[in-house]
Amino acid sequence: MGRPRLQDVAARAGVSLATASRVLNGSSRTPAPALVERVRAAAAELGYVVNAQAQALAKARTGLLGLVVQDISDPYFSSIAAGAQAQARPHGLQLLLASTDRDPAAEREAVDAFAAHRADAIVVVGTRWTGDDDAALAEALGRYAAAGGRAVVVGQPLGEAAVVRPPNAPGSRALAEALLGQGHRRFVVVTGPDRVVTARERADAFTAAAEAGGGHVEPAVVAGQFSRDGGYGAAAEVTRLARDGAGRPCVFAVTDVMAIGLIAGLRDAGLAVPRDVLVAGFDDIPTLRDHVPALTTVRVPLEEIGRRAVLVALGEADEAGEADPALATQVLLRESTGG
Amino acid sequence: MGRPRLQDVAARAGVSLATASRVLNGSSRTPAPALVERVRAAAAELGYVVNAQAQALAKARTGLLGLVVQDISDPYFSSIAAGAQAQARPHGLQLLLASTDRDPAAEREAVDAFAAHRADAIVVVGTRWTGDDDAALAEALGRYAAAGGRAVVVGQPLGEAAVVRPPNAPGSRALAEALLGQGHRRFVVVTGPDRVVTARERADAFTAAAEAGGGHVEPAVVAGQFSRDGGYGAAAEVTRLARDGAGRPCVFAVTDVMAIGLIAGLRDAGLAVPRDVLVAGFDDIPTLRDHVPALTTVRVPLEEIGRRAVLVALGEADEAGEADPALATQVLLRESTGG
DNA sequence: ACGGTGCCGGAAAGCGCATTCCCGCGCACC
DNA sequence: GGTGCGCGGGAATGCGCTTTCCGGCACCGT
Structure with missing residues (x-):
């Protein structure tokens, strides 16, 4: 009555575990068409759903992208989050979200939690703080990066992390x-x-x-x-x-x-x-x-900033400075300053 | 140079894997104070960060809560998300967020992805659609629930999922x-x-x-x-x-x-x-x-709706009908209707 | 016709951790 | 002083999957 495992699919299709894996998830080799068909059918009949956790453990890649924002209900951050989400989906990444309520300590905890979940990359969005509120966060991101994770900050530079600078x-x-x-x-x-x-x-x-x-x-x-x-x-x-x-x-x-x-x-x-x-x-x-x-x-192109941050996290784009043309601002003169 | 494993911590502390696990993560038994101290010290020295993926695999619980919204940049949804986040954190849950851009097909894909990640619960927020746009989503949530997941919808009832009804x-x-x-x-x-x-x-x-x-x-x-x-x-x-x-x-x-x-x-x-x-x-x-x-x-108490949905997902609260007193509305008569 | 070169499927070894079971020890009790 | 029990620590198993590695086979060239 538990969930079917890949092993169950393989047995039903009359193939080995390795073959089933290659058909359903693997990429390096493609088994013979007849086997592919059998495995797919077996998976469908059993209602097989791959276990991403097990996959992550075996592959050392989770397909998770950690996003830390200071207040998700603030339109500034939710717009950036929307951009990040839009960019993450086509890459097959799931977004791990933390909203910290503007508490520097919570930012650090979120990074640590994401590191524990072995997120493939972590994007921290929001202003830095003067003083040493950021020290712990910088350290956490540093540890994470040292262990092979990709760290990106949107806002001001912090430690070694790649940075996307809003203009x-x-x-x-x-x-x-x-x-x-x-x-x-x-x-x-x-x-x-x-x-x-x-x-x-x-x-x-x-x-x-x-x-x-x-x-x-x-x-x-x-x-x-x-x-x-x-x-x-x-x-x-x-x-x-x-x-x-x-x-x-x-x-x-x-x-x-x-x-x-x-x-x-x-x-x-x-x-x-x-x-x-x-x-x-x-x-x-x-x-x-x-x-x-x-x-x-x-x-400010907030969604674009979110997209860019994800691309940087994926190594598919370079850091963005304040003068980056893709993140250019536009002044909108309206009635509140006299029209 | 890779990340230290629990095994490494145990070795450094001169204890077994089991003991190290009990000290750092386990709950059922508490080793002797002296050992606890040694293990903690070893973990700190090595910069050990638990692998939540491995833990999830072994425990069959991930500590992930899937949240599907229709547009995270819409203040309606981002407010609910903020409430969900606020309720998730003290429970040690991480939020897995999907923003579907109001596409029913994307809602279903998000649920499937969360199911693959073995989220402990999934909350789907947003209006249902007339016609059969929802059929696939209902089925996906049904499969998820049948496999032991907890499914909650915020909006209108859908299949067997628990429902939180905005008033x-x-x-x-x-x-x-x-x-x-x-x-x-x-x-x-x-x-x-x-x-x-x-x-x-x-x-x-x-x-x-x-x-x-x-x-x-x-x-x-x-x-x-x-x-x-x-x-x-x-x-x-x-x-x-x-x-x-x-x-x-x-x-x-x-x-x-x-x-x-x-x-x-x-x-x-x-x-x-x-x-x-x-x-x-x-x-x-x-x-x-x-x-x-x-x-x-x-x-509309949007944040409260988000919190409630999480509590329902955790089995710590009951479904909420439209008349639930905790989710009561308040009419605000202002200038646009003549003051 | 024979050795060689790819291919393709399967067996098995982990990935990092929780947990069950087992064993040894010390204590209280008879 | 012996038996039983409780407690704390360790070895081993398994969670579900990926990925080498290996053996067998068909097909190629000479």
């Missing part, structure tokens, strides 16, 4: 230049907590480009969280700046979801966008396409 | 009643393609409740796709209805993302919400919380 700096620079082109000169950056490297990359590149282009950038507003609520919370400080200084400030919130929260907070404070304050975001989250006011943002 | 009908009924309570009487339902059972469940329950409460429900508008673009495309027909009849129609779009698309389409057609048309959605997608106008919708 944070180029995108932020392009955004600054586009806003300068619209005539804006007074900028405010709403960034995430200090330890979030991605937030810093975007903020720094934007600030540098804005100042290089003759703009004035106010001291950055540091949001308490790297999220919608963080953006909302930053509204108070932005409101103060808007009421103090001269002219409408043009605010760059380093992610779309922060920008959305910021706009909501401004509205609750009695300020309208773009009437009183201009706001731009980053990422071009699909669900926010119909936001009112339409949000100026930078489109 | 589509209760939520839709409650929404209709709330809208009636606001005084609305003229309703339009924007539903998805006929084959999408979830769309039909919501539309039917809403229609029945609205009519039972004395409302008038126009013939349903069938969107071409179960998505934002489907909602956008339905705007033309809704515009016609709004211009024809008497009074502002109150439109129920069966998902938030369709509602958002609809509102965008209406805007492009020159109609404002709620000035000319009222619109309500379903799901309460977090990212849309700051939409303007604020969207009347039905909050």
